[in-house]
Amino acid sequence: MRRRSDRAQLSLSAIEASVGVVLVLAVAAGFGLGLPQPETQAAQLDAYATDATTVLSREAPRHGGATRLSEVTRSETSFTRERDALERRVDRILPANLMFRLQTPHGSVGYRRPTGVPVGQSTVTTLHGDVTIWVWYT
Template sequence: MAEENRTADRGQLSLSVVEAGVGVVLILAVAMGFALGVSPPDDRAAQLDLYAEDAATVLAGEPPRHGGATRLSEVVRSSEAFERERAALRRRVARILPDNLMFRLRTPHGAVGFRKPAGVAVGSASVTTQFGDVTIWVWYA
Protein backbone atom coordinates (compact mmCIF):
# COMPACT_ATOMS: atom_id res chain seq x y z
CA MET A 1 0.00 0.00 0.00
CA ALA A 2 2.90 2.34 0.61
CA GLU A 3 3.99 1.86 -2.98
CA GLU A 4 0.61 2.95 -4.30
CA ASN A 5 0.83 6.24 -2.42
CA ARG A 6 4.26 7.02 -3.90
CA THR A 7 3.10 6.61 -7.50
CA ALA A 8 -0.03 8.59 -6.87
CA ASP A 9 2.04 11.48 -5.48
CA ARG A 10 4.26 11.70 -8.62
CA GLY A 11 3.02 13.83 -11.50
CA GLN A 12 3.56 12.71 -15.09
CA LEU A 13 3.23 14.58 -18.33
CA SER A 14 0.95 13.03 -20.80
CA LEU A 15 2.55 11.76 -24.00
CA SER A 16 0.50 14.14 -26.14
CA VAL A 17 1.92 17.18 -24.27
CA VAL A 18 5.48 15.94 -24.89
CA GLU A 19 4.71 15.37 -28.58
CA ALA A 20 3.20 18.84 -28.88
CA GLY A 21 6.32 20.39 -27.31
CA VAL A 22 8.64 18.54 -29.69
CA GLY A 23 6.44 19.60 -32.64
CA VAL A 24 6.57 23.27 -31.62
CA VAL A 25 10.38 23.14 -31.35
CA LEU A 26 10.62 21.48 -34.76
CA ILE A 27 8.33 24.03 -36.41
CA LEU A 28 10.26 26.93 -34.85
CA ALA A 29 13.57 25.46 -36.06
CA VAL A 30 12.27 25.16 -39.63
CA ALA A 31 10.81 28.67 -39.52
CA MET A 32 14.12 30.11 -38.26
CA GLY A 33 15.93 28.30 -41.07
CA PHE A 34 13.72 29.99 -43.64
CA ALA A 35 13.83 33.38 -41.90
CA LEU A 36 17.60 33.52 -41.49
CA GLY A 37 18.42 31.60 -44.63
CA VAL A 38 21.56 29.70 -45.41
CA SER A 39 24.47 31.60 -46.85
CA PRO A 40 25.57 30.34 -50.24
CA PRO A 41 28.97 28.70 -50.44
CA ASP A 42 31.76 31.01 -51.53
CA ASP A 43 32.88 29.42 -54.75
CA ARG A 44 34.49 32.61 -56.04
CA ALA A 45 37.99 31.51 -55.01
CA ALA A 46 37.58 28.18 -56.78
CA GLN A 47 36.37 29.94 -59.94
CA LEU A 48 39.28 32.37 -59.77
CA ASP A 49 41.72 29.46 -59.46
CA LEU A 50 40.22 27.99 -62.63
CA TYR A 51 40.63 31.29 -64.49
CA ALA A 52 44.25 31.51 -63.36
CA GLU A 53 44.95 27.90 -64.37
CA ASP A 54 43.36 28.46 -67.77
CA ALA A 55 45.45 31.56 -68.41
CA ALA A 56 48.64 29.80 -67.28
CA THR A 57 47.86 26.80 -69.50
CA VAL A 58 47.26 28.99 -72.54
CA LEU A 59 50.49 30.93 -71.98
CA ALA A 60 52.49 27.75 -71.34
CA GLY A 61 51.27 26.23 -74.59
CA GLU A 62 51.88 29.19 -76.88
CA PRO A 63 54.86 29.22 -79.22
CA PRO A 64 57.56 31.80 -78.52
CA ARG A 65 57.65 35.08 -80.42
CA HIS A 66 61.44 35.23 -80.78
CA GLY A 67 63.01 32.05 -79.40
CA GLY A 68 62.74 29.38 -76.74
CA ALA A 69 60.49 26.40 -76.19
CA THR A 70 57.32 28.30 -75.20
CA ARG A 71 56.14 31.86 -74.72
CA LEU A 72 56.70 31.66 -70.97
CA SER A 73 60.19 30.15 -71.24
CA GLU A 74 61.09 32.97 -73.64
CA VAL A 75 59.86 35.61 -71.18
CA VAL A 76 61.73 34.19 -68.19
CA ARG A 77 64.97 33.42 -70.04
CA SER A 78 66.59 36.76 -69.13
CA SER A 79 65.87 40.26 -67.89
CA GLU A 80 66.34 41.60 -71.40
CA ALA A 81 63.80 39.14 -72.83
CA PHE A 82 61.33 40.03 -70.10
CA GLU A 83 61.68 43.77 -70.75
CA ARG A 84 61.32 43.23 -74.50
CA GLU A 85 58.15 41.12 -74.05
CA ARG A 86 56.61 42.93 -71.05
CA ALA A 87 54.01 44.98 -72.94
CA ALA A 88 53.06 42.12 -75.27
CA LEU A 89 52.73 39.74 -72.31
CA ARG A 90 50.47 42.16 -70.47
CA ARG A 91 48.23 42.57 -73.53
CA ARG A 92 48.10 38.81 -74.09
CA VAL A 93 47.06 38.02 -70.52
CA ALA A 94 44.42 40.77 -70.67
CA ARG A 95 43.00 39.18 -73.85
CA ILE A 96 42.95 35.68 -72.33
CA LEU A 97 41.04 36.65 -69.19
CA PRO A 98 37.44 37.92 -69.05
CA ASP A 99 36.96 41.70 -68.86
CA ASN A 100 35.77 41.59 -65.23
CA LEU A 101 39.09 40.19 -63.96
CA MET A 102 42.33 41.89 -63.00
CA PHE A 103 45.65 40.06 -62.85
CA ARG A 104 49.27 40.06 -61.82
CA LEU A 105 51.83 37.82 -63.48
CA ARG A 106 55.20 37.41 -61.74
CA THR A 107 58.38 36.02 -63.27
CA PRO A 108 61.91 35.81 -61.84
CA HIS A 109 62.74 39.01 -63.77
CA GLY A 110 59.70 41.16 -63.00
CA ALA A 111 55.93 41.38 -62.96
CA VAL A 112 53.15 42.71 -65.17
CA GLY A 113 49.60 43.61 -64.30
CA PHE A 114 48.05 45.28 -61.30
CA ARG A 115 48.95 45.27 -57.61
CA LYS A 116 47.05 42.62 -55.67
CA PRO A 117 44.51 44.24 -53.31
CA ALA A 118 44.15 43.06 -49.74
CA GLY A 119 40.96 41.44 -48.53
CA VAL A 120 39.58 40.13 -51.83
CA ALA A 121 39.30 36.60 -53.14
CA VAL A 122 42.29 35.77 -55.33
CA GLY A 123 42.94 32.76 -57.53
CA SER A 124 46.41 31.68 -58.54
CA ALA A 125 48.33 29.23 -60.67
CA SER A 126 52.01 28.57 -61.30
CA VAL A 127 53.94 27.21 -64.23
CA THR A 128 57.49 25.91 -63.95
CA THR A 129 59.83 26.59 -66.86
CA GLN A 130 63.48 25.68 -67.25
CA PHE A 131 64.44 29.26 -66.32
CA GLY A 132 62.12 29.72 -63.32
CA ASP A 133 58.55 29.75 -62.08
CA VAL A 134 55.81 32.00 -63.43
CA THR A 135 52.86 32.75 -61.14
CA ILE A 136 49.60 34.43 -62.11
CA TRP A 137 47.03 35.83 -59.68
CA VAL A 138 43.53 36.87 -60.74
CA TRP A 139 40.70 38.65 -58.91
CA TYR A 140 37.42 40.32 -59.71
CA ALA A 141 37.65 43.99 -60.67
Protein backbone atom coordinates (compact mmCIF):
# COMPACT_ATOMS: atom_id res chain seq x y z
CA MET A 1 0.00 0.00 0.00
CA ARG A 2 1.21 3.46 -0.95
CA ARG A 3 1.23 6.29 1.38
CA ARG A 4 0.53 9.83 0.44
CA SER A 5 4.10 10.93 1.11
CA ASP A 6 5.46 8.43 -1.47
CA ARG A 7 3.88 10.27 -4.34
CA ALA A 8 6.22 12.25 -6.67
CA GLN A 9 5.89 16.01 -6.63
CA LEU A 10 7.39 18.58 -8.93
CA SER A 11 9.41 21.18 -7.16
CA LEU A 12 7.98 24.71 -7.28
CA SER A 13 11.46 26.01 -8.14
CA ALA A 14 11.58 23.80 -11.23
CA ILE A 15 8.17 25.09 -12.39
CA GLU A 16 9.25 28.70 -11.90
CA ALA A 17 12.51 28.11 -13.77
CA SER A 18 10.75 26.49 -16.74
CA VAL A 19 8.19 29.32 -16.96
CA GLY A 20 11.05 31.83 -16.81
CA VAL A 21 12.93 30.08 -19.62
CA VAL A 22 9.80 30.03 -21.81
CA LEU A 23 9.21 33.72 -21.13
CA VAL A 24 12.81 34.67 -21.97
CA LEU A 25 12.69 32.62 -25.19
CA ALA A 26 9.40 34.25 -26.20
CA VAL A 27 10.81 37.75 -25.69
CA ALA A 28 14.02 36.85 -27.56
CA ALA A 29 12.01 35.42 -30.46
CA GLY A 30 9.90 38.58 -30.59
CA PHE A 31 13.00 40.74 -30.91
CA GLY A 32 14.67 38.33 -33.30
CA LEU A 33 11.77 38.03 -35.69
CA GLY A 34 10.67 41.62 -35.27
CA LEU A 35 7.62 43.25 -36.71
CA PRO A 36 7.30 44.37 -40.32
CA GLN A 37 7.96 48.05 -40.77
CA PRO A 38 4.99 50.11 -41.88
CA GLU A 39 5.31 51.78 -45.27
CA THR A 40 6.04 55.34 -44.20
CA GLN A 41 8.30 56.49 -47.03
CA ALA A 42 5.48 57.50 -49.39
CA ALA A 43 3.58 59.24 -46.60
CA GLN A 44 6.69 61.18 -45.58
CA LEU A 45 7.33 62.26 -49.17
CA ASP A 46 3.71 63.44 -49.50
CA ALA A 47 4.18 65.45 -46.30
CA TYR A 48 7.33 67.11 -47.69
CA ALA A 49 5.51 67.95 -50.93
CA THR A 50 2.53 69.38 -49.04
CA ASP A 51 4.82 71.46 -46.83
CA ALA A 52 6.56 72.92 -49.88
CA THR A 53 3.31 73.88 -51.62
CA THR A 54 1.94 75.34 -48.39
CA VAL A 55 4.99 77.55 -47.92
CA LEU A 56 4.96 78.69 -51.54
CA SER A 57 1.22 79.33 -51.60
CA ARG A 58 1.47 81.62 -48.57
CA GLU A 59 4.65 83.41 -49.53
CA ALA A 60 4.55 87.00 -50.74
CA PRO A 61 5.26 87.53 -54.44
CA ARG A 62 8.52 89.08 -55.57
CA HIS A 63 6.97 91.40 -58.18
CA GLY A 64 3.19 91.23 -58.18
CA GLY A 65 0.19 89.07 -57.49
CA ALA A 66 -1.37 87.68 -54.35
CA THR A 67 1.20 84.95 -53.64
CA ARG A 68 4.40 83.64 -55.13
CA LEU A 69 2.54 80.81 -56.86
CA SER A 70 -0.08 83.11 -58.34
CA GLU A 71 2.75 85.26 -59.67
CA VAL A 72 4.48 82.39 -61.49
CA THR A 73 1.21 81.03 -62.89
CA ARG A 74 -0.08 84.39 -64.16
CA SER A 75 1.73 84.31 -67.51
CA GLU A 76 4.59 82.68 -69.37
CA THR A 77 6.55 85.91 -69.06
CA SER A 78 6.23 86.01 -65.28
CA PHE A 79 7.16 82.33 -65.06
CA THR A 80 10.25 82.84 -67.19
CA ARG A 81 11.28 85.85 -65.10
CA GLU A 82 10.80 83.97 -61.80
CA ARG A 83 11.95 80.52 -62.90
CA ASP A 84 15.45 80.55 -61.37
CA ALA A 85 14.33 82.22 -58.14
CA LEU A 86 11.48 79.72 -57.79
CA GLU A 87 13.84 76.79 -58.25
CA ARG A 88 16.26 78.17 -55.64
CA ARG A 89 13.39 78.79 -53.22
CA VAL A 90 11.99 75.26 -53.52
CA ASP A 91 15.51 73.87 -53.12
CA ARG A 92 15.87 75.84 -49.86
CA ILE A 93 12.45 74.74 -48.54
CA LEU A 94 13.06 71.00 -48.98
CA PRO A 95 15.63 68.93 -47.05
CA ALA A 96 18.97 68.38 -48.76
CA ASN A 97 18.30 64.68 -49.39
CA LEU A 98 15.29 65.38 -51.63
CA MET A 99 14.98 66.17 -55.31
CA PHE A 100 11.89 67.81 -56.81
CA ARG A 101 9.94 68.72 -59.89
CA LEU A 102 7.52 71.66 -59.76
CA GLN A 103 5.11 72.06 -62.66
CA THR A 104 3.04 75.14 -63.46
CA PRO A 105 0.77 75.83 -66.43
CA HIS A 106 3.66 77.73 -68.07
CA GLY A 107 6.61 75.45 -67.38
CA SER A 108 8.51 73.34 -64.88
CA VAL A 109 11.54 73.67 -62.63
CA GLY A 110 13.62 71.03 -60.92
CA TYR A 111 14.76 67.60 -62.01
CA ARG A 112 13.24 65.01 -64.31
CA ARG A 113 10.99 62.62 -62.36
CA PRO A 114 12.49 59.14 -62.05
CA THR A 115 10.61 55.93 -62.63
CA GLY A 116 10.53 53.09 -60.14
CA VAL A 117 11.15 55.12 -56.98
CA PRO A 118 8.64 56.33 -54.38
CA VAL A 119 7.48 59.86 -55.14
CA GLY A 120 5.43 62.23 -52.99
CA GLN A 121 3.06 64.70 -54.64
CA SER A 122 1.05 67.76 -53.77
CA THR A 123 -1.09 70.02 -55.95
CA VAL A 124 -2.36 73.48 -55.13
CA THR A 125 -4.84 75.45 -57.21
CA THR A 126 -4.22 79.11 -57.98
CA LEU A 127 -6.30 81.65 -59.89
CA HIS A 128 -4.32 80.91 -63.04
CA GLY A 129 -3.97 77.11 -62.83
CA ASP A 130 -2.70 74.19 -60.80
CA VAL A 131 0.82 73.90 -59.44
CA THR A 132 2.07 70.39 -58.72
CA ILE A 133 5.26 69.36 -56.95
CA TRP A 134 6.77 65.90 -56.89
CA VAL A 135 9.53 65.02 -54.42
CA TRP A 136 11.72 61.92 -54.03
CA TYR A 137 14.81 60.84 -52.14
CA THR A 138 18.19 61.25 -53.85
